[in-house]
Amino acid sequence: MFKLYHISRSKKNFFESAEQIFTKRIRQYASLEVIELKPPKYPKSLAASQIQDLETELLLKHSTYNKMILLDEKGKHFSSEAFAQYISKLMVQGVKPDFIIGGAYGFSKGTKQSAKDVISLSTLTFPHHLARLVFLEQLYRAFTILNNEPYHNA
Numbered sequence: 001m002f003k004l005y006h007i008s009r010s011k012k013n014f015f016e017s018a019e020q021i022f023t024k025r026i027r028q029y030a031s032l033e034v035i036e037l038k039p040p041k042y043p044k045s046l047a048a049s050q051i052q053d054l055e056t057e058l059l060l061k062h063s064t065y066n067k068m069i070l071l072d073e074k075g076k077h078f079s080s081e082a083f084a085q086y087i088s089k090l091m092v093q094g095v096k097p098d099f100i101i102g103g104a105y106g107f108s109k110g111t112k113q114s115a116k117d118v119i120s121l122s123t124l125t126f127p128h129h130l131a132r133l134v135f136l137e138q139l140y141r142a143f144t145i146l147n148n149e150p151y152h153n154a
Contacts, residue, residue: 001031005063006101007055008128015133022136029143037062052108067097068115070107075118084142101131
């Protein structure tokens, strides 16, 4: 069972149909649940660190924290093949990971320290919808690599 949590306020999602396609494809290999956590509107007087703390509380209320894996631009970098091996290792170990895309200000230092892993999709910063799409595509690619299917042409 894979879960993808994302903290965001819904806006028009130009990538929704692509997300649905990859979610459906992934479910051929594993159970996947995508969970949107909507933060409240914060007072403009709050500092970024205060918002990170409030979003950590929001995560704690919802995530099962089986194995919390943060998706953050400062995390570990993987090739698609290495990410596939990472996913394989999680599955062999029986880990049910919670992948998490943080809010606009990222993750607090405490959240990063309590996470099992912090991985990067890129050193570039993406809007939430695009980060979800990139993650879902790479998760699907990982499953096709692990199953020796022709989607990945490397």
